[in-house]
Amino acid sequence: MPITYTGETVLTERGFMLLDEDTVSTVDLEMEGTAFDLALLDKDYIRVTVDLSNVSRTGVQTVTSVIYGYTEEYFRQNITVSDRTPSVITINVAELYHKTVDVRCEISGNVAEGYSAGELQVSPTEIEVRGDQEDVDAVSYAKVTLDLGEDATSTVTGELPIQFYDANDQLLENTSLQTTEETIQVTLPVYVTRELQLTMNFVESAGARMYNVDWGIEPSTILVSGPADVLNSMDSIVLDDFNLAELGSTTNYSYAIPIPEGCENLSGVTRATLRISFKDMQRTTVTATNFILENAPEDRTVDLLTEQLAVSIFGTSGDVGAITSDNILVTVDLADFGSAVAPTLSPRR
Numbered sequence: 001m002p003i004t005y006t007g008e009t010v011l012t013e014r015g016f017m018l019l020d021e022d023t024v025s026t027v028d029l030e031m032e033g034t035a036f037d038l039a040l041l042d043k044d045y046i047r048v049t050v051d052l053s054n055v056s057r058t059g060v061q062t063v064t065s066v067i068y069g070y071t072e073e074y075f076r077q078n079i080t081v082s083d084r085t086p087s088v089i090t091i092n093v094a095e096l097y098h099k100t101v102d103v104r105c106e107i108s109g110n111v112a113e114g115y116s117a118g119e120l121q122v123s124p125t126e127i128e129v130r131g132d133q134e135d136v137d138a139v140s141y142a143k144v145t146l147d148l149g150e151d152a153t154s155t156v157t158g159e160l161p162i163q164f165y166d167a168n169d170q171l172l173e174n175t176s177l178q179t180t181e182e183t184i185q186v187t188l189p190v191y192v193t194r195e196l197q198l199t200m201n202f203v204e205s206a207g208a209r210m211y212n213v214d215w216g217i218e219p220s221t222i223l224v225s226g227p228a229d230v231l232n233s234m235d236s237i238v239l240d241d242f243n244l245a246e247l248g249s250t251t252n253y254s255y256a257i258p259i260p261e262g263c264e265n266l267s268g269v270t271r272a273t274l275r276i277s278f279k280d281m282q283r284t285t286v287t288a289t290n291f292i293l294e295n296a297p298e299d300r301t302v303d304l305l306t307e308q309l310a311v312s313i314f315g316t317s318g319d320v321g322a323i324t325s326d327n328i329l330v331t332v333d334l335a336d337f338g339s340a341v342a343p344t345l346s347p348r349r
Contacts, residue, residue: 001046002026003089007053012178015096017131018052020176022060022092029068033079041079045071050089060092097133100126102141103162103184109148111190115228118155118189120146124181127162131177139177140167144184154229155190159183189262192228195221197236198257198272207315208244215276219269226263234260239272251277282321283314288328295335304332 003025008018027048031038047069054065066089070076105122122144129139144160160183164172198217202210217239224231239255253274259265288309296302309330313323 001029001043001048004047004049005052005091006049007051007055010053011055011093012096012130014056016055016058016093017096017176017178019092019094019132022090024086024089024091027089028085029081030083030085031079032082037075037078041075045075047071050091052091055091055093058093058095060090062088062090094132096130097136098128098130099136099139100128101139101164102126104141104143105160105184105186106143106145107148107188108145109150109152111148112151112153114192115153116191116193116225118191118227121187121189123185127184128180129164129177130179131175135172135175135177138166138172138175139164140169141165142179142184144186146186146188148188152190153192153232155187155227157185157187160186190228191225192231193223193225193266194231194234196224196231196234197221199236199238200274201238201241203241203243203245205243205245207313207319208247210244212279212281212316213244213247213276214279215274218273218275219267222257222265222267222269224259224263225266226260230260230262239274242274242276247276247278251275280316280318281314282317283312284320284323285310285312286323286328287311287325288330289325290329292329292331294331294333295337297334297337302334 005018011018029046029048031041033041047067049067049069050063051065051067052063055061055063066084068081070079103122103125105120107120111117127142129136129142142162142164144162146156146158146160148156162179162181162184164175164177166172198220200215200217204210222237224237237258237260239257242253253276255272255274257265257270257272288311289307291304291306291309293302293304311328311330313320
């Protein structure tokens with residue numbers, strides 16, 4: 001049966017390590033029980049555990065805390081261990097040596113044509129190596145390999161297993177080395193360069209429509225480099241919202257160009273100018289004389305004292321010129337009238 005050693009963390013904290021050499025790794029057990037129970041028993045049901053938490057010195061030594069267990073409660077109650085070979089469990093404990101080495105990353109595969117590799121990101125860049133002095137002294141550096149595959153078009157990330165190499169770049173195998181990290185996280189950004197259109201999010205309203213404006217942005221495009229998984233789904237950059245109803249005599253507006261996170265603006269231009277004006281826009285004031293009441297309270301008499309209301313309108317000259325007071329109806333909504341005697345009413349067009 002294989003022996004499972006526990007408490008190695010405690011051993012490490014004391015500056016010790018368990019060596020494979022001269023340490024018993026298996027034990028033969030003699031079991032007692034009924035013929036029926038023994039026939040049911042399989043070695044996979046048996047566990048042999050040795051606790052190392054009480055070890056306090058180096059060298060070959062014996063341990064007494066040997067624990068026999070079963071994965072099934074039935075065997076625990078009906079079968080016992082009567083003998084074992086070897087009868088004495090010996091272990092070999094050595095002083096734990098350690099040093100810090102650099103982590104290197106080798107890249108296999110390639111990025112697709114039209115794409116470029118960004119700066120390789122390795123974490124951590126150093127690890128502590130622990131073990132027998134001879135094994136530790138032989139380590140020059142640790143290495144992981146990141147496989148990009150063929151024609152990578154997006155960022156590649158991996159949690160990579162660690163290998164150790166000597167000063168002659170030879171792989172060290174069959175060592176008993178321990179490390180502070182089980183894997184190394186490596187990321188290689190894959191970049192693409194794209195020309196993105198600069199645009200606005202125009203907000204239209206009555207009398208202020210896109211078909212009635214002339215507009216342009218300078219520069220109209222910029223060149224951006226960044227992660228392919230970000231830029232591949234983009235064809236434009238929105239500078240800001242623009243409410244056409246607020247467009248007046250000012251025709252030039254300057255905006256900072258927002259760059260997607262992790263990307264770089266290769267154009268060297270950080271601001272863009274929006275030039276915009278109405279093709280045909282006229283404003284005028286029309287006096288409204290038509291009023292209606294809505295939601296008037298049934299228990300009250302409502303007298304509308306206002307007979308005229310100046311209404312500002314804007315739109316194309318043709319549309320504005322066609323509007324007269326007869327075309328405007330002011331609706332007075334008394335739904336929120338309350339108990340006021342002389343409410344101030346906001347007409348709705």
